[in-house]
Amino acid sequence: MKRNNNKMLIPLSVAALTLGMTSVASAATLDEVKQRGNLTCGVNVGLSGFSSPDASGQWQGLDVETCRALSSAIFGDPDQVEFTPLTAKERFTALQSGEIDVLSRNTTWTATRDNSLGLNFTTTTFYDGQGFMVSKDLGVTSLEDLDGASICIQSGTTHELNLADYFPSKGIEISTVTFDTPDQTASGFASGRCDVLTSDTSQLSALRLQLPDPESVEIMTQLISKEPLGPVVRQGDDQWFDIVKWTVYAMVNAEELGVTRENVEQMKNDPPNPQVARLLGVEGTYGEQLGLGNDWAYNIIAQVGNYGEVFDETVGANSPLKISRGLNALWDQGGILYAPPIR
């Protein structure tokens, strides 16, 4: 597993932008990826459930599965991905300079990021919100009780901005303690440097499990922001933008149509309805329209799974995090997950 020297990333990327003669944006990312034979994907340095290396050094998590699905769609093999772990501060520069092809790193979709960084947010893979984790023996029940508290936070996130928006407007005085990575933030909280840990609730569930005594803390139900997380690509390559977007849509559509890893083979041989036939490439040229093979979605589902399966295994019911589907359920099951039809 190649590990980049992250400390040098920003200077190198700046150098690339200053000295680089080639124009990365105008080149077709798909052609480059095919020529190179693998996909480089920026992920979190370590956030269980979303992207973290397991005991054998393999990357695991929801964000990782998005990249693997993309690799399946392009190469018919989920393992042609090189993962580049990035801190929150490094992620955008790495994508802008062409260091990575896609950024799948629990990144919140905001107007500034979408419009002024030369990047495009493709779609949302996880609807999240900023929450707060406190020690149970503090007896805090609402955010109004946090007057005077110190809050641990990761630098370079939207959470820093949300915090500065929310508390002053309520007349609540807080002090922040800023760390570079989720691990450092969690250890700051564990050592008592701060009373409260704030982040996306999904991250809080993951960080809670890393604490020495997970039972001693609770995640408050109050949320202060909308945090739609999803993969990001560079602006100016519409084909690549479509491929990433439709990879996610294929997974969501598959769940909606009841196509799973187990039954995908059988459904391909004998499609129960035209929607499934179109999804699995039995009918139409939906893959070719993207510049891929027509079995692109079949490969994704057979090798990675549909959205529901991936969700359950990485962050949901079958994972240690046990995050409920909530907003991330399908639109016809009480959530807001809604993919455009393949037709």
Add this chain to the structure above:
Amino acid sequence: MSNPSASHVPLWRRPAFRALIIQALLLVGLVALITMMVNNALTNLDERGITTGFAFLSERAGFSIPQTLIDFPGNSTYGRTFIVGLLNTLLVSAMGIVAATIIGFAVGIARLSPNWLLARLAAAYVEIFRNIPLLVQILFWYFAVLQALPSPRQSLSLMEAVFLNVRGLVVPAPIPEAGFGLTLAALAVAVVASIAFALYARRLQERTGRALPVYWCGTAMIIGLPLLAFVISGAPLSWEIPELKGFNFRGGITVIPELMALWLALSIYTASFIAEIVRSGIQSVPSGQVEASRAIGLSPNITLRKVVIPQAMRVIVPQLTSQYLNLIKNSSLATAIGYPDLVAVFAGTSLNQTGQAIEIIAITMAVYLTISLVVSAFMNIYNARTLIKER
């Protein structure tokens, strides 16, 4: 008689002219290279739809910073985050330079002490702290020492006024009342008087050879005069004692643990190098100088202060400058423990929130360059003063 052949040498073979041409070509090349780089960056950024320019400096930053030396309200701009970060860098650098110099000189001199134990302790200090990477030392002080302190409710306290806990060191804040100006004025007078006295003493010594107790008199004046004024004006100073309210201490001044860890690590690490520089400087003074000064009856203390140190300074100062510059640049490791220095606040959070990497990195590099050049300039002036006066 002038050289007749000079006027016959063709222009292009004259060394002075050739040198001029080469320098001009180099300059043109350099300017062209920089122009190309700037142009290239602008074109690339524009093609990718990335916002450029310095307009972001006047936009609202909208995040908070744990330690600010100037007022930092919620609607502050990115420009102000730059100032806050810069001041925090300067604060820890200045504190580090002072502490490293004091520790370094003490250890360096101790290493040459005839006392066996003292010399070995000093040697051990140097070998331990200069051989452990600075980042490891910073992490050690922060995570192993300061984060192991008790929570605010179980703070270690000194006379119920000074508290030490995992959130930092909380000390009472002095609140000047009406009439405190008199004490400050007395302090100013005492400082001016001490300087004047020192100048007079030096001239007296140069003229007559009689030495006056400058250090004792100066110290007595600087401490005594303000103290006298303070008592006469009725002790117009109250203290705001920190109190535990809710989650944290309220009132008083809090020194955050990130600052303490960084300061300790930078001072101790740099001091180990300074100690070696001081030792080598002292040892570079020929032993004949010491023997001669002892032979004319000067005490060991006077020998060190008046004979050895002034000559050693010539060797010490240039290397000391490098160490100071290293310390300032090393302070950017602050980002590892979340101390809000220039790199963490401006080249970190601000960069990430605005996405304007080139502008921000360029500003940050320019700042470190400027600080380093200013420190170098002052040290060069000092160095020029300690040089051997060629007569």
